[in-house]
Amino acid sequence: xxxxxPQTGRHPMxxxxxxxxxxxxxxSKTRKVSLKNLWLxxxxxxxxxxxxxxxxxxxxxxxxxxxxxTYRLLAGERNQNIRDLIESFRSNGYLPVDQIQVRDxxxxxxxxxxxxxxxxxxxxxxxxxxxxxxxxxxxxxxxxRRVPVVLYEDADELHHLTLMALKHISGNKKWxxxxxxxxxxxxxxxFRCTEDEIVRRxxxxxxxxxxxxxxxxxxxxxxxSDYGDQFTEAKFPIFREAVRxxxxxxxxxxxxxxxQAMHTEHCELFFSWLSQEPVEDGEEEEATGFGDRYxxxxxxxxxxxxxxxxxLPDDRAIERxxxxxxxxxxxxxxxxxxQERQETAVQSVASDIATLSQFAVRAEHLADLEQALGRLQxxxxxxxxxxxxxxxxxxxxxxxxxxxxxxIDVSAYRKLTHLRIGKLSRINxxxxxxxxxKTTLLEAIYLLTRQNDFxxxxxxxxxxxxxxxxxxxxxWLLEQMVGDIRVTGSFDGQQTSVSAxxxxxxxxxxxxxxxxxxxxLAAEYGxxxxxxLTRIFKGRxxxxxxxxxxWLCPAVYSSPFFLNEPHRYTGFYHKSVQSKSLPRIFExxxxxxxxxxxxxxxxDERQRFLVDDSEFEFPLDLMSYxxxxxxxxxxxxxxxxxxxxxxxxxxxxxxxxxxxIGRFSGFIHTLAETFNVQVFLTSHSKECxxxxxxxxxxxxxxxxxxxxQTPQGIVSREFEGREFEHLLEIxxxxxxRAR
Numbered sequence: 132x133x134x135x136x137p138q139t140g141r142h143p144m145x146x147x148x149x150x151x152x153x154x155x156x157x158x159s160k161t162r163k164v165s166l167k168n169l170w171l172x173x174x175x176x177x178x179x180x181x182x183x184x185x186x187x188x189x190x191x192x193x194x195x196x197x198x199x200x201t202y203r204l205l206a207g208e209r210n211q212n213i214r215d216l217i218e219s220f221r222s223n224g225y226l227p228v229d230q231i232q233v234r235d236x237x238x239x240x241x242x243x244x245x246x247x248x249x250x251x252x253x254x255x256x257x258x259x260x261x262x263x264x265x266x267x268x269x270x271x272x273x274x275x276r277r278v279p280v281v282l283y284e285d286a287d288e289l290h291h292l293t294l295m296a297l298k299h300i301s302g303n304k305k306w307x308x309x310x311x312x313x314x315x316x317x318x319x320x321x322f323r324c325t326e327d328e329i330v331r332r333x334x335x336x337x338x339x340x341x342x343x344x345x346x347x348x349x350x351x352x353x354x355x356s357d358y359g360d361q362f363t364e365a366k367f368p369i370f371r372e373a374v375r376x377x378x379x380x381x382x383x384x385x386x387x388x389x390x391q392a393m394h395t396e397h398c399e400l401f402f403s404w405l406s407q408e409p410v411e412d413g414e415e416e417e418a419t420g421f422g423d424r425y426x427x428x429x430x431x432x433x434x435x436x437x438x439x440x441x442x443l444p445d446d447r448a449i450e451r452x453x454x455x456x457x458x459x460x461x462x463x464x465x466x467x468x469x470q471e472r473q474e475t476a477v478q479s480v481a482s483d484i485a486t487l488s489q490f491a492v493r494a495e496h497l498a499d500l501e502q503a504l505g506r507l508q509x510x511x512x513x514x515x516x517x518x519x520x521x522x523x524x525x526x527x528x529x530x531x532x533x534x535x536x537x538x539i540d541v542s543a544y545r546k547l548t549h550l551r552i553g554k555l556s557r558i559n560x561x562x563x564x565x566x567x568x569k570t571t572l573l574e575a576i577y578l579l580t581r582q583n584d585f586x587x588x589x590x591x592x593x594x595x596x597x598x599x600x601x602x603x604x605x606x607w608l609l610e611q612m613v614g615d616i617r618v619t620g621s622f623d624g625q626q627t628s629v630s631a632x633x634x635x636x637x638x639x640x641x642x643x644x645x646x647x648x649x650x651x652l653a654a655e656y657g658x659x660x661x662x663x664l665t666r667i668f669k670g671r672x673x674x675x676x677x678x679x680x681x682w683l684c685p686a687v688y689s690s691p692f693f694l695n696e697p698h699r700y701t702g703f704y705h706k707s708v709q710s711k712s713l714p715r716i717f718e719x720x721x722x723x724x725x726x727x728x729x730x731x732x733x734x735d736e737r738q739r740f741l742v743d744d745s746e747f748e749f750p751l752d753l754m755s756y757x758x759x760x761x762x763x764x765x766x767x768x769x770x771x772x773x774x775x776x777x778x779x780x781x782x783x784x785x786x787x788x789x790x791x792i793g794r795f796s797g798f799i800h801t802l803a804e805t806f807n808v809q810v811f812l813t814s815h816s817k818e819c820x821x822x823x824x825x826x827x828x829x830x831x832x833x834x835x836x837x838x839x840q841t842p843q844g845i846v847s848r849e850f851e852g853r854e855f856e857h858l859l860e861i862x863x864x865x866x867x868r869a870r
Contacts, residue, residue: 161230163277164241166257169233169250172243173201176295176314177306180364192242205251216252221268225253231280241280245295253278289322293332308371309364312343319344334637336651338662338676345374348390356399358406366405368433373401377679378440388658404429404439404456429456438462480507527682528582528656532623532775535684535809536576542617544575547845554849556834557803558796558810560783562820563838568845569813570595572838573688573779576811579618579629580686580777582654583663585675588612588631594690605667609633609648625657627683636666645669656683685776687769691762691785703768704733704740710771712805716764719798723791724760731764740764758786763795770802778803780812784819792822800829 173187181204187197206213231246243250257275259265283290292314305311318324318332330337349370354362373379383401384394392398408426430439435458442448442458448465452458492500535557541550547568561569574591581587592611593600616631629652636649645668653662663677687703707713721728730743731753741750753761762785769778784792803810814820824835830853837848 160282161279162282163279164233166250166253166275166278168239168241169231169278169280170198170236170240170242171201171205171247171250173197175201175205175247176310176317177247178204179313180307180309189236189242192236193240202251202254205247206255210255213248213252213255216248217255220252220256220270221266224269224271225274227279231278233280233282235282241282244283246280250278289318289324292318292322297333307364307367308343309367312347312367312371315340315343316347336636336649336662336664337653338651338664341660341662342371342375342678345385345387345390346371349374349392352392352398353402353405356402358402361406369405369430369436372433372436375678376436376440378443379436380678382443387660400453404452408456426456429458526680527684527776528659529623529684529775532684532807534623535777537621539576539579539620540618541572541575542619543614544578544616544618545571545613547571547575550845550847552836552847552849554834554836554851555809556851557808557832558800559812559834559836560820560823561811561813561836561838562815564840565815567838567840569815569838570781573781573811573813575616575618576620576777577686577688577779578616578631579620579627580683582627582629582656582681582683583652583661583677584680584682585650585652585663585665585673588650588652590688594688605647605669605673609667612650622656622683627654627656629654642668645671654683685773686779687773687776688779688781689766689769690781691758700740700765700768701733703765703772706771707768710774710806712771712802715801716767719767720760720763723794724763725756759788759791762786763791767798767802770806770808773808774806776808778808778810780810783812783814783823784816789818789822792819796823797828800832803832 170192173185173192178184178201183200183204185200187194191197210217229246229249231249232244233241234244236242253275256265256267256270257272260267260272260275295314306314315329318329319326324332326337326340329335329340346367347370350362350367353359353370373383374385379401382394383392383397385391386393392401405428407428410424410426429452430436438458442452442462442465445465448461451465452461455461536555537553538555539552541547541552545568550568550572552572561572563569574595577591578587581590589600589603589608592608593603596607596611598607612631612633615633616629618630619626619628621627631650631652633648633650636646647667647669650665650667651662652665654660661677661679661681663675663680665673665675667673704713707716717728717730725744727745728742729745732741732743732750733739734741740753742753742756743750753764766780787795799810802808814823820835824833830851833851835850839846839848
């Protein structure tokens with residue numbers, strides 16, 4: 132609930148806007164003026180969707196024709212737009228909870244900036260009282276001579292827009308989506324306010340701001356098309372949903388730099404579906420005309436956009452839609468019905484298995500279960516063979532890259548502030564004393580690759596707290612999100628960034644008894660911007676709103692603390708099988724760790740890894756072997772899933788014998804080259820660092836970094852591979868103690 136104090140008439144966010152912009156802050160004064168001296172605002176954003184609306188210069192506000200038209204538009208036919216206020220005044224009298232805010236016009240006149248409906252309702256009652264002597268109920272007629280108003284002196288137009296936005300966009304008296312969007316457009320276009328300034332002034336999320344501005348730009352394209360005369364503000368929610376739906380945006384070739392749909396043919400087709408289409412000679416018999424001359428729009432409401440987005444990949448469905456202009460019929464003709472049936476069946480199977488697992492199954496049912504298990508295993512194997520199986524099926528901005536990160540700047544993330552990392556190579560080792568920020572740096576890089584994916588933020592918090600994914604408490608999760616996040620870098624020759632902030636939303640439609648806080652993620656790469664807004668609740672699932680979730684590149688984070696959860700690596704195993712890298716991994720393990728190894732096989736029904744070892748008659752569970760073998764195997768598996776992306780390995784030396792580290796570093800380099808992967812790893816062991824550096828066969832592909840605590844904060848001391856190798860030869864330096 133927005134708190135507007137009757138004592139001051141100020142919205143708390145208005146105070147914040149005034150403090151952040153003191154030169155344009157208005158000096159608030161309260162006075163009482165005659166109703167006759169209050170002039171309704173003909174340019175009020177509540178009216179811009181009305182067909183009769185016309186912009187009016189300030190000097191014409193008191194023109195009789197303008198004043199009458201403004202009152203008529205505000206009040207509506209038979210005063211339907213102000214009837215609630217009329218009845219409220221009669222029942223309760225005038226309660227100055229929502230104050231009327233005005234601007235001095237000179238000569239005793241005042242323009243109503245906020246409170247036009249209240250003034251219109253008072254004007255109606257005053258007229259009826261004077262002309263017909265109607266009963267005013269509990270309303271004191273003296274109010275007509277002494278209306279309490281708040282006068283803002285020296286306030287510019289931007290300040291007035293801010294006041295309206297606080298009330299009717301982020302406040303509790305919301306306008307329609309079209310009116311809200313036009314006000315935001317004015318702040319952005321006419322007053323050159325930046326996104327951050329608008330967000331700060333009126334307390335909305337950047338996601339909502341950009342969505343409104345994108346929708347207005349698409350509306351402008353529609354208005355310039357052959358169908359432009361059919362636009363009404365009632366269509367605006369459809370446009371707003373269109374720029375939110377990633378499938379529709381991609382189909383229209385939406386450009387976030389110019390805010391334009393670039394695919395002309397698809398754009399015209401989309402506009403046609405939004406509009407009445409004239410019937411021409413030779414129309415297909417299956418098409419139905421209305422009014423003998425026009426076909427009705429195929430897309431009529433916001434929800435139709437979601438259905439269209441799901442249909443776009445199906446050419447047969449789109450051709451059907453072109454022919455019939457019937458969205459439901461086109462959907463029924465598509466493959467989507469079968470896909471949804473498949474999804475429902477999979478969910479049903481998973482639910483039934485969960486139910487069965489809670490009971491002791493009787494012997495007479497075992498044959499049926501074994502038969503079902505065999506058929507289910509066949510389905511799984513067939514899906515894997517066709518390339519459907521595996522993990523990391525995420526959308527990425529680019530499938531193939533030429534260069535990875537060349538620099539990274541952590542402006543704000545936990546203990547790291549203004550930390551710049553340069554001299555990045557294919558393999559990057561970070562050293563330092565305990566609590567020097569090594570793990571924090573890996574997390575920051577991981578968040579940068581995940582862009583606006585909230586699950587990435589959950590992943591780093593979960594790993595840091597060593598909490599299973601299904602046991603995350605929402606209140607604990609918010610407690611771990613300390614401070615804003617800002618990470619930038621240069622990736623594949625383009626600038627990229629990610630930022631996060633936690634705040635309390637003021638949306639009055641939220642169930643505030645369960646609502647905790649919201650997290651906004653904003654990311655950019657090479658001019659492509661994307662955001663997400665996640666609302667976190669207690670006792671119910673969180674909600675994420677986003678036009679799209681796209682990673683910068685595939686990214687896999689390896690930590691030694693999850694070796695006891697081998698099921699987390701099953702997807703990486705399947706990817707390694709598909710990429711045919713598994714034999715190479717076995718070859719390295721056989722040569723360097725376990726000479727008797729024949730195979731390591733994933734047993735699907737148990738999600739465990741079994742080792743075929745020639746020393747033993749039966750396969751053994753991988754967990755029966757030392758952690759060094761497990762760690763080498765699991766680290767090697769992840770490279771196939773990170774192809775053309777990034778691998779992050781925390782505490783590289785953990786559980787791996789020093790004698791193996793040098794040889795394993797060479798194998799990591801081979802895998803990184805094979806899959807075009809950039810590697811970031813940490814260590815706090817001098818033996819590990821020396822072994823790693825001493826076995827570098829390709830020094831240009833390696834770099835070494837020391838994170839050092841200084842009075843100004845944590846900084847990075849950086850050495851290229853050849854440089855660090857030379858320093859080791861002449862001085863046996865300890866990278867961890869660099870200054």
